[in-house]
Amino acid sequence: MNILIAILGVLIVFGLTFAASSDRRRIRYRPLLVMIVLQVLLAFVLLYTGAGNFLIEGFASVFDTLLSYAAEGVNFVFGGIANEGQAPFFLTVLLPIVFISALIGILQYTRILPFIIKYIGLVLSKVNGMGKLESYNAVASAILGQSEVFISVKKQIGALPKHRLYTLCASAMSTVSMSIVGSYMQMIDPKYVVAALVLNLFGGFIIASILNPYSVSKEEDILEVQEEKDEKQSFFEMLGEYIMDGFKVAIVVAAMLIGFVALIALINGIFSGIFGISFQELLGYVFAPFAFVMGVPWNEAVDAGSIMAIKMVSNEFVAMLELGNHTGLSARTIGIVSVFLVSFANFSSIGIIAGAVKGLNEKQGNVVARFGLKLLFGATMVSILSATIAGLFI
Template sequence: MAKRDNEAQPVLEDETEPEEENKAKRICKLVCLIVFHIVFIAYFIWCTVVYIRYDRKEHCHFNTTKDDSNSTQEVEYTPPILCLFNWCMGYGFLVVLFVLFYIAYFYYKVFKPYVGQKVYDNSIEPAIDKWMEFSRTRIMSIVMILFVIVVMGAIILFESRHELLKVRGVAAPIFFIFVGFVFSKHRRAIPWRIVVHGLFLQFMLGIVVIRWDRGREVFACAGDKAAIFFSYAREGALFVYGETIVNDFVFAFAILAGIFFFSVITSCLFYLGVIQFFLGVFGWLLQAMIGTTVCESVNAAANIFLSMSESPLLIRPYISRLTRSELHTICVSGYATVAGTVLGAYISFGASAAHLITASVMGAPGSLAFGKLFYPETEESQTKADNIELEASEDETLLDAAASGAANAMMIVLGIVSNIIAFISMIAFFNAVVEWSFELAGVDEVTFIGLLSKAFMPLVFLMGVPWYDCQKIGLVVAEKTLINEFVGYMDLGKMIMGGEIDARSAAIATFALCGFANPGSLGILIAALSVMAPTRRAEITEVAFLAFFAGSIVSFTSASWAGIFVQETEVNSISEKLIDLYLKNSK
């Protein structure tokens, strides 16, 4: 008996070891969490004290007035905490971060687990289901579509009351919807409610971000922070490449260095689950507002931050089960937006950071709308909200995530460089062939890219570009479509610096170029999705080509809305900033 007890003892120790180890990890995690909150709150309190005690002496003013009736002085006092309070910098920005962090923390750690989930399951979710069922009835869908059209028309007329030429910008979205209807795979199955709601959300985002002062301030702040953030990549580039190469603005070294920096940050945030959290929120909002499926909505939200080959990784286990329409919409989302990794490069060319972020955000709902217009759903989706879980990072540690992010950035940079070299060389060859052919016919200075720019002139004219700028804007749009957006933004920056185009044309072009719809990306996306779902390669190839045109149209539609909403004072300010930035980078 004693022998049996002795033999059983090691088994009990083996069983208790994992429990003790898990308990130790939980205690360690709890202690670290408590220490973090103590340090963070103490730091915030200290910064508040410093701001009140010291900043008011420098920034706040005390106005002294004299009352003649009793010869006493009254002091008009302004609370120091509000003196020159700027939400986008300094102490004001710290307050924003502090408040948002603890609101989110309290909601997800306290309210949602104990109260919120029960309220959602018992009240909110049934109400949403009833509303979705009611809103999808034929009569209600027609009423909602008519309401949206009337609202959009009224807003456009109001915006164009002082400048009727702005109304021309509506012609492009109408034309694109007509094109989508003509080339739609299943015209009778087009979900017009999703199409209209997606375009309406894209339209309203344009109003909030471009036309509304507060929204414009928020995105201007985000753009400024993005520009500052990407500027730190210059330090690494200077150390590795030296001042000569970086200061001479060599594209592959000075411009693309930011991709390494941002890729590492993105990979670390993905490992920590931060990106999955934001994507879950944005994806749920898109699904609730537009009516698309979970995978489509999450992927569209992911493309605001990640590249077209990275976003599908979040839903990788489900790609093989997606319908053709869902695959098509995922491809459209990839083409219609740009990744955060390349924003720094566009900014360095002279593109407005705020406009780039705005264009990428507007592209998400637009991609869902045109994705369903060109390829409506005719199958039953196999993915539901209750059986979807976002993919976690495969990295073991945070350091491993940073290393993999840097390695992935190398492939992105090499892909960009190789595509630019290959396609610019091809365009140069085609230019030479076309020029030689026309010279034989007695016509000089006719090139391939010149012919394409003329072909795009009617399109950019419909988007709101003045006719005298249409050939130049048509040129950069043609370059973006046939080569890539890098070449388009480089030439756009040169046009701005030389004063060759007006500010509104520059703003419209910034939105129109903001997308990955180019031949190189077509191959990249097909390859990436085929690796994740090898059995669906033929279907992916089929839908990706159609999605290429739909993705281009999404960017052009965003540009059309931007041309209507951008005000003259704003575009003049933007133009000055772009010229200053381009001159700075060209030194």
């Protein structure tokens, strides 16, 4: 039964994406088939085999170790502030982002990350049938983040046609930044975080290939990565910059959580008082069919749908907190919804990505803003596809 529902889910995702495609005649089906098979195989290995569990446990243990080091810095500055026996969300989940950001800066400065990202991207371009730039950008987005990734290709941003610019932005919205992966792992099971990272990478190519199909000529398929390192900037200047960037991310996420959680509580109160049903419950009914085709049992689909909707209208952190409050959900539902939540597919990301591109090229930033809703649609389809594939093995 789960297999039939998964097939139905994949067909619905493909049908909706095909209906919104900008040029159906140019869709290339062979790379799509290859990537779907790869998604299924990777989900099987990561979620259903001993080797996959070993890899995920190793990955999670690395982040556990890094977060323990981060805790040393947090405790040094904030030790004694927290109430005994309590773990404030900002201190334990968000502030470690500062340390992870510093590590990313070091790897970027020493040219280790650019080397890894570039050549993984080149290998992926052979599989997905897309350009080298698009493949590089997808990998880079998963490590550098949805804003920072555009800096590394800023030389090419101004010359990109609309269809290629869309694919770059779609990759940035479909993935998550490595600097906050550790924070996710403290809120949901690490194996679902890792599975989502891998599945979203290929899912982004699949959805973009249907929604925005095109071919890149050899003359156009040139990858020129802008190096961030500046001779005028010393190692410690770079380190200070990345540490401050990480702190800014933590503060921004905290501010958005305060605002969105409070607003959702207000809206829930208004809806409950007027209509006798909360705003979350109403959204849950809207998203329940999508939760069902992802593999969520129908009796839990409304609750799952409300969490999915919260992720879209606010962000993944708010939704993960809400998921933790639903203690009555089955392990299968928690796993499927967890995979869905690991992406930047929400309304606020439209502004973040458009702003990042506009900061490099104002004209292209305006182009991105115009296809913002299409970006959100595509990224949401990626999340549904990844969760559906993962549901086969949960």
